[in-house]
Structure formats: structure tokens, C-alpha cells
Amino acid sequence: MILSIIKRFFRAPLQALAVVVLAAVLSASLCGLHAANEDARARYELTCQTVPVTLRVTNLSGTRTDGLEAPTWVLRVFNSKNVKNSLKEYVKDLQIKDLLPINEIQLQANLEKELTLVGLTGLEISGELAQESLVTWFAGYDESVLAGKEPVCLLPKSLLPEGYTPGEPLTVPIHFRYADFNQAFHGTASEYDVELTVAGTHAGDSGMIYCPYEVVKKAKSYLGRPSEVDAVQATLIDNSTQAEVREIANNWFAIPNPTGEQTPWRYTFYFYYPYALVIDDALLVSAERTLKISVLINELCAVLVFALSAGASFFVGFLMIRSRKREISLMRTLGTRTASVFFRFALEQLLCLGAGVALGGWFFGYQPGDRLGAFAAVYFVGLCLALVVFLRQNLLTTLKEDE
Amino acid sequence: MSITLKNVSYSYRGKYQTVRAVAGVSYDFEPGRMYAIVGKSGSGKTTLMSLMAGLDLPTEGEILVDGKSTAKWDRSLLRRDAVSVIYQNYNLFPLLTVAENIRYPLTLKRVPGKQAREVARKMRERVELPQTYDNRLPAHLSGGEQQRVAIARSLAQGCKIILADEPTGNLDTANTANIVSILRSLAHEEGCTVIIVTHDMGVAEQADVVLRMKDGTWTE
Numbered sequence: 001m002i003l004s005i006i007k008r009f010f011r012a013p014l015q016a017l018a019v020v021v022l023a024a025v026l027s028a029s030l031c032g033l034h035a036a037n038e039d040a041r042a043r044y045e046l047t048c049q050t051v052p053v054t055l056r057v058t059n060l061s062g063t064r065t066d067g068l069e070a071p072t073w074v075l076r077v078f079n080s081k082n083v084k085n086s087l088k089e090y091v092k093d094l095q096i097k098d099l100l101p102i103n104e105i106q107l108q109a110n111l112e113k114e115l116t117l118v119g120l121t122g123l124e125i126s127g128e129l130a131q132e133s134l135v136t137w138f139a140g141y142d143e144s145v146l147a148g149k150e151p152v153c154l155l156p157k158s159l160l161p162e163g164y165t166p167g168e169p170l171t172v173p174i175h176f177r178y179a180d181f182n183q184a185f186h187g188t189a190s191e192y193d194v195e196l197t198v199a200g201t202h203a204g205d206s207g208m209i210y211c212p213y214e215v216v217k218k219a220k221s222y223l224g225r226p227s228e229v230d231a232v233q234a235t236l237i238d239n240s241t242q243a244e245v246r247e248i249a250n251n252w253f254a255i256p257n258p259t260g261e262q263t264p265w266r267y268t269f270y271f272y273y274p275y276a277l278v279i280d281d282a283l284l285v286s287a288e289r290t291l292k293i294s295v296l297i298n299e300l301c302a303v304l305v306f307a308l309s310a311g312a313s314f315f316v317g318f319l320m321i322r323s324r325k326r327e328i329s330l331m332r333t334l335g336t337r338t339a340s341v342f343f344r345f346a347l348e349q350l351l352c353l354g355a356g357v358a359l360g361g362w363f364f365g366y367q368p369g370d371r372l373g374a375f376a377a378v379y380f381v382g383l384c385l386a387l388v389v390f391l392r393q394n395l396l397t398t399l400k401e402d403e
Numbered sequence: 404m405s406i407t408l409k410n411v412s413y414s415y416r417g418k419y420q421t422v423r424a425v426a427g428v429s430y431d432f433e434p435g436r437m438y439a440i441v442g443k444s445g446s447g448k449t450t451l452m453s454l455m456a457g458l459d460l461p462t463e464g465e466i467l468v469d470g471k472s473t474a475k476w477d478r479s480l481l482r483r484d485a486v487s488v489i490y491q492n493y494n495l496f497p498l499l500t501v502a503e504n505i506r507y508p509l510t511l512k513r514v515p516g517k518q519a520r521e522v523a524r525k526m527r528e529r530v531e532l533p534q535t536y537d538n539r540l541p542a543h544l545s546g547g548e549q550q551r552v553a554i555a556r557s558l559a560q561g562c563k564i565i566l567a568d569e570p571t572g573n574l575d576t577a578n579t580a581n582i583v584s585i586l587r588s589l590a591h592e593e594g595c596t597v598i599i600v601t602h603d604m605g606v607a608e609q610a611d612v613v614l615r616m617k618d619g620t621w622t623e
Binding site for chain 1: 415450453454456458459479480481482483484487488494496497498507508511540556560
């Protein structure tokens with residue numbers, strides 16, 4: 001039978017070629033859509049993993065991240081190797097913000113406002129500073145200095161000495177004085193002087209001088225102030241670990257809902273340390289939405305091509321069989337069983353279809369087996385359906401119509 | 404092998420109306436004789452022939468082939484082994500060569516290749532077609548030659564009932580005589596039951612029995 005089918009292909013190549021070309025074109029378009037879809041999915045996966053998702057320590061109602069004075073255990077949960085299940089392995093760029101009121105500063109500017117030294121491990125920690133984007137770095141400096149230990153600072157523009165030319169060396173001598181309850185008993189206060197090199201200026205809050213977190217930490221240590229930080233923020237390394245992070249966070253921090261159910265254990269933390277760890281994935285949500293639409297459009301296109309291929313296969317099958325109606329009738333008239341006629345025609349079309357699908361995949365240079373298999377199956381079922389419809393027709397009526 | 408019609412009727416069910424093509428026809432066709440059924444177009448003779456060929460079952464009555472109703476036959480087997488049909492338009496497979504067309508019924512009967520080729524050769528010689536025609540496609544033959552190939556295929560089929568629907572309708576006088584002569588010899592020499600449906604009274608006159616049809620039934 002195969003031999004006779006091959007002979008037929010050689011004797012009437014156009015009909016077979018039409019099916020091969022149609023199958024190849026549809027396969028290639030399906031491959032293209034699939035490749036685009038895979039690409040969109042890959043981008044989706046990658047984006048979902050890499051879009052920055054931040055963890056913020058906040059007050060329990062989740063409305064404030066500044067002025068928390070989070071104790072050291074908060075940092076240890078994030079950062080220490082010694083704390084079991086610390087969040088360190090899940091986060092990158094741990095950002096800390098710590099504040100220290102300045103008692104004296106030797107600058108020529110008119111100090112009408114109280115000054116605060118803000119220790120940062122990076123610019124991103126301070127939303128208002130990053131949003132302003134009006135930081136001007138002096139030659140030789142950039143934001144990386146804030147992550148180090150160098151005694152540098154970013155001055156508000158209003159504090160620059162009059163007549164100062166940017167680029168000239170400038171230092172800011174600062175005096176800290178801390179009076180704790182010991183002073184009441186001993187009559188002494190802790191004092192600390194530091195001289196910061198000006199690395200640049202900013203156009204933000206005129207009461208804030210930004211410096212590396214380590215500088216503030218060191219000053220606090222000299223002053224004997226409690227080791228607390230004002231805000232802690234981190235970025236997840238990989239967003240797929242969100243569920244684990246939430247689980248760990250729930251063990252260390254209260255849920256940001258003061259009316260929510262608290263376990264006795266959590267209640268202890270809530271009582272002494274009213275902090276919550278908030279996962280802020282607004283960026284991820286918006287990125288996901290955009291990508292989901294892109295994937296959905298590709299999927300819809302793929303479904304459309306599938307529907308088209310099913311329709312086309314039925315149409316092509318029907319036309320092909322119509323054009324060979326006489327041949328089929330003759331075969332049946334001579335005593336060929338309907339099943340044999342079906343098998344022969346189905347095999348013939350299957351060979352054309354196989355060649356077409358292989359050609360389409362090869363032409364595109366990419367062969368997603370499952371997609372092409374499903375496509376071939378849909379196409380083949382369409383052809384078979386057309387064949388069955390025709391073979392079910394009354395032979396006598398068919399011959400009469402043929403006359 | 405005989406063929407018997409018992410009160411056979413057949414109706415075509417169209418979209419808007421039902422047409423009764425054959426109306427209560429009865430007859431006994433005996434082996435070894437050539438019959439001609441004549442009648443005007445639309446008289447029901449081709450429908451009757453198609454029913455005898457097992458292309459469909461009568462809507463009423465029955466047709467007995469070799470004493471067995473066509474309703475009880477496996478109709479594929481009936482068409483393959485008992486009744487062969489020759490058509491006016493030859494009905495050859497356009498993409499099979501002459502030899503392949505003649506061999507087709509033998510392939511259906513799973514006759515081994517060498518034996519099938521031998522039988523096909525003999526049948527081709529019997530209808531007086533030269534060997535050079537073996538590899539030709541039907542499109543390259545004249546009408547008379549195509550009809551001879553159709554007869555050779557019918558002979559190769561080896562059926563004892565041969566139905567011919569206007570077998571000479573597209574042929575010239577010489578070819579007509581030749582074809583009728585072959586059909587007569589099949590009836591008289593090989594004991595086949597040959598039934599010819601024809602308009603041509605010249606052909607009908609050479610039959611042993613002439614049956615006339617009008618409005619789906621016999622007329623005198």
C-alpha cells in the first residue's frame with residue numbers, strides 16, 4: 001500500500017504538495033508562536049525572580065518605617081550567621097538607616113534648623129533622597145562611599161559655606177553630646193567629635209546630613225547610646241523564595257495587623273517589640289500583570305492557529321476527498337472495504353502531514369514536539385472527519401450525483 | 404450464477420421530494436445468457452443495475468444473487484466476488500497504469516503478485532490490447548481502448564455476473580461491435596450472466612433477451 005501511495009505522489013505531486021505546504025506553513029507559524037510564548041514565559045519567570053521585592057521593618061500597623069528605633073535583634077535576624085533561620089541567605093543589599101541628632105556643627109551657614117546625621121548603607125534606603133535624584137557628587141566620590149566606613153557626608157545645599165567652589169576640599173567638624181540618665185547621678189555626659197569630608201550635596205531635607213551607617217554606628221558606640229537603628233530594608237535575592245521568607249518572618253515578626261490573631265509567643269514580641277516585616281512587591285505585581293497579558297495574547301494566538309488548523313484541515317480534507325470522489329466510489333464499487341479506503345486515504349494524508357510538519361519545524365529551526373504533535377493530531381482528526389463524512393454517504397446516490 | 408429480482412422498488416430521498424426510480428420489478432436472470440435492458444433516460448434502468456451490483460439495498464422487495472438476498476451478503480464481498488460492473492465512462496483509476504488497473508481486483512483478493520501479473524496479461528490479451536499498453540495511463544488511451552481495459556479488469560475480477568451500463572455509449576461502431584462480441588462470448592462461452600443497460604437498439608438486438616423499462620417498471 002505504501003508503495004502505491006508513493007507511486008501516486010509521483011504521478012500527481014501537486015495535490016500531495018498542497019497538503020505538505022499547508023501543514024508546513026501552519027506548523028511553522030505554530031512553532032513561531034510557541035517560541036514567542038516560550039520567550040514571554042522565560043521573561044516572565046526571570047522578571048518574577050528579579051524584580052526587586054523589598055522587605056521592610058515597619059510598625060505593627062504597617063504605616064511607618066522611620067523612627068522605629070529597631071533593636072539589634074532585628075538586625076541579627078537579617079544579618080547574623082549565628083541566628084538560626086536568619087534572613088541573610090534570602091536577601092541582598094541589606095540597607096540600614098540610623099539617625100543621630102547633631103549638637104554642634106562648625107559651618108558658616110546660618111543654622112536655623114536642628115540637624116540630624118543620617119547613617120545609610122545605601123541611597124535607596126532613603127526614599128525621599130533617592131526620589132529627589134538631585135545628589136551632586138564631588139569629584140572622586142559616588143554613592144558607593146555610603147556603603148563603606150569612610151567619614152564622608154552629603155551636605156544639604158543650604159549648608160554649603162558662602163563662596164564655596166565645588167571641588168575644593170571641605171570638611172565638616174561635628175560635635176555630639178549625649179546626656180543619658182547617668183548624668184543625673186555622675187554629672188557627666190558622653191561626648192564625641194568627628195570631622196566628615198564633604199563628598200557632595202543634596203537638594204533634600206535641609207536638616208539632614210547623610211553619611212555611611214558605620215560612621216553613625218561608631219559615634220553611637222563612643223556616646224554609649226543604645227544600639228538601635230531607625231529603619232531596616234532589604235531586597236530579596238530571588239522572589240521564588242517569598243513563601244519561605246514569609247514563614248521565617250512570621251516566626252520573628254508580628255503580622256502587620258494589631259487586631260489580628262496573635263499566638264502567645266508572638267504576643268510576647270508584639271508586646272515588647274511592635275514590629276512587623278512587610279513584603280512590598282508592588283513592582284513585581286505590576287510587572288507580572290504586563291507580562292501575563294503578553295503571555296495571554298500569545299496563548300490566544302496559539303489557540304487561534306489551532307482552531308484555524310482544525311478548520312483548514314477539515315476544509316482541505318473535504319476538498320481533497322471531493323476531488324477524488326470518483327476514485328473512492330470506484331474503489332468501493334470494485335469491492336474495497338470502507339475501512340480499507342479510509343485506511344489508505346488516512347495513511348496517504350498522514351505521510352503528507354508528517355512531511356509538512358517536519359518541514360515546518362525544520363524551516364523554523366525549532367521543533368516543540370508536544371505542540372507539533374498536538375497540531376498534527378488536530379489536523380489529522382479534521383482530515384479523518386472529512387473522510388468519514390464522505391464515506392458515510394450512500395454509494396448509489398454518490399454515483400448518481402457524479403453522473 | 405443467477406440473479407433474481409423479487410418485487411424490487413427503490414426511491415431516492417431528495418431534500419424536497421422522494422423519487423421512486425424502480426417500482427416493483429421482478430425477474431429471473433439466468434446464467435449463460437445476455438440480457439439487454441432498454442428504456443429512456445430516467446426510466447430507472449441504471450438504478451436497477453446499481454441495486455443488482457449491491458451499491459445499495461432496495462427500499463422494498465429483494466434481490467437474490469446465487470439464491471442469497473443482497474441484504475444478507477457482505478456487500479463488499481458481493482461487489483468483489485460475485486458482480487462486476489462496466490460503466491459507460493469506463494471508471495478507470497486515472498493514476499494507475501493499464502496493467503495496474505487490470506490487477507486492482509486481484510490485489511483486493513490478495514492474489515500473489517506474479518500470479519496477478521500473469522492473469523492481468525491474459526485478460527489484456529483477451530481484449531486485444533498490446534503489451535505496450537501495460538505502462539500507459541488511461542488518459543493516453545482512446546475511449547474504445549479504455550473500455551477494453553475496463554472489461555479486462557472485469558474479467559480479471561472473475562465474477563459470474565457482469566453488469567454493463569451503456570458500455571458502448573461513447574464508442575464508434577467498430578469498437579461497439581468488438582465490445583458486444585466480448586460480452587456475448589462471456590455469456591455464451593463462459594456461462595456468465597451478462598446484463599447490459601443500453602439506449603442503443605443495435606446493441607440490444609444482439610442480446611438473448613431484451614427487457615424494456617418505463618417509469619421504473621417493465622413494459623412490453
